[in-house]
Amino acid sequence: MLSPRLQLFHDTKLEELTLQQAREYMDRGLISAKDLVLLYMHRIATFDKGPNGLHSILEINPDALQTAEALDQERKETGYRSALHGVPVLVKDNLATADKMHTSAGSIALKDSYATKDSFVVKQLREAGAIILGKTNMTEWANFMSDEMPSGYSSRGGQVMNPYGSSFDCGGSSSGSGASVAANFAMLAIGTETSGSILSPASQNSLVGVKPTVGLISRSGIVPISTTQDTAGPMARTVVDAALTMNSLTAFDPLDPITNTNILRDTDFTSNLDTNGLEGAKVGIVREGIFKYMTDEQLPIVEQAIAQLRDMGAHIVDEVTIPSMQASWTMDVMTYEFKVALNAHLKDYHSISAPKMLAEIIEFNRRNPDERLKYGQSILEQSEQTSGTLTDAAYLNALTFDQYKAKEEGIDAVLQEHQLDALVFPNNFGASIPAKAGYPSVTVPAGYTSAGEPVGITFTGSAFSESTLLKYAYAFEQATKQRKKPQL
Secondary structure: OOOHHHHHHHHHHHOOOOHHHHHHHHHOOOOOHHHHHHHHHHHHHHHOOOOOOOOOEEEEOOOHHHHHHHHHHHHHHHOOOOOOOOOEEEEEOOEOOOOOOOOOOOOHHHOOOEEOOOOHHHHHHHHOOOEEEEEEOOOHHHHOOOOOOOOOEEOOOEEOOOOOOOOOOOOOOOHHHHHHHHOOOOOEEEEEEOOOOOHHHHHHOOOEEEEOOEOOEOOOOEOOOOOOOOEEEEEEOOHHHHHHHHHOOOOOOOOOHHHHHOOOOOOOOOOOOOOOOOOOOEEEEEOOOOHHHOOOOHHHHHHHHHHHHHHOOOEEEEEEOOOOOOOOOOOHHHHHHHHHHHHHHHOOEEOOOOOOOHHHHHHHHHOOHHHHOOOOOHHHHHHHOOOOOOOOHHHHHHHHHHHHHHHHHHHHHHHHHOOOOEEEEEOOOOOHHHHHHOOOEEEEEEEEOOOOOEEEEEEEOOOOOHHHHHHHHHHHHHHHOOOOOOOO
8 A cells, every 4th residue: 555645656657757757756855766666566566466467576675675765865965876876676587686586587496596696787786776676577597498488488477468468479588577667667677688588578568678789788697598699688668768777787897708898888878869860870671581570560560660760861771681681590509508608607596405507407397397397398408418518519610600690791791781870670570680699789669559569660780889779769769759658
């Protein structure tokens, strides 16, 4: 039950609240960080739990209220640390938190496991003054468990539902992060992506999702799939909120050496945002191998978005072709890297009984298949069959193939051939090649089908082009203002 004051704020101001608005309300004394925690807890209790709930939240941080009170006091005494000061943030359940919450990647196998230290992303959020409100549900093992598993299902949390309609795909694997922000359980959340797992739930939940260049944000302390492709990124309701979150995450981490390649470490990602940002931009539309996945209702929405880009001053180069689009792509890099990365990651967990190796997880699941293997574990088993040393010829050949075909003969080639600033894809349908290249993408709401299912468009560019992609996404967002809150 909320106090009358908080109930009024909930009913008139909480939904679709932005970081800037929250700061203004705090400055005016209308709201505090503690109030925000209580408000979001109330919404989670009302709309996330029970048989008809969204099932997007796995755990609430028991220290959230006390942390909020401490940050309120700090704000009064010394001011704000950052735009995230006093802001409740949700994080995907594969980001380690060294607190009273578990880190399980959605698996019952790790339901009693605690991380011994924060993931670097969580550490950065805490240092920025954010409040870790809780952990979001996710596709178990980041959708790297079974070919049959639907997006958003985990043995620990059940099935995440799309707040725009129970019949709509919730997107994977950062499903809970997407559904929770769309439903206004927090202003923003952190997701992770190996191939489409930020872009997919962001598109499906009418959000802004940023899949950064591999190296922009540290991966240390995140339950891994692929050393080559994994990254974390923000999911928010506005481009500005996503950009402000990026500002707090892009620091060098000695435990993740790829972050030493980050040329945007001190960038203010809001500084390049411009309502006229698409004027003069040269944008390529990739149809081959992509548009075939769209439904008859999605297609006109994306065509309208392309027309809107043109109206905003962008030079559209239609039907550009990625030379490697029809290449013989495989999942081999992920299959081989998963076992090595996961076994190394689990050694930092504190638990008496939880499995500490992939082989132990597989055996644990087999002992109670009705509860733990609703959709099987074929991908886990395939990964366990690898050597675990990354000396396999199949892996080394796949790695060199992916690096060449995704970069030089992939994204780089099409951008250079047409002198493009970015590519545009519908939803997350073009995520796989940029993911293999480790290149960035930003998705933004583009509209809804007649049934109310969200549709997004995604801007993709070369390495460390996040500022440009965010500028384009912001210009499109401000010109179209497509996002509508779901009716819960």
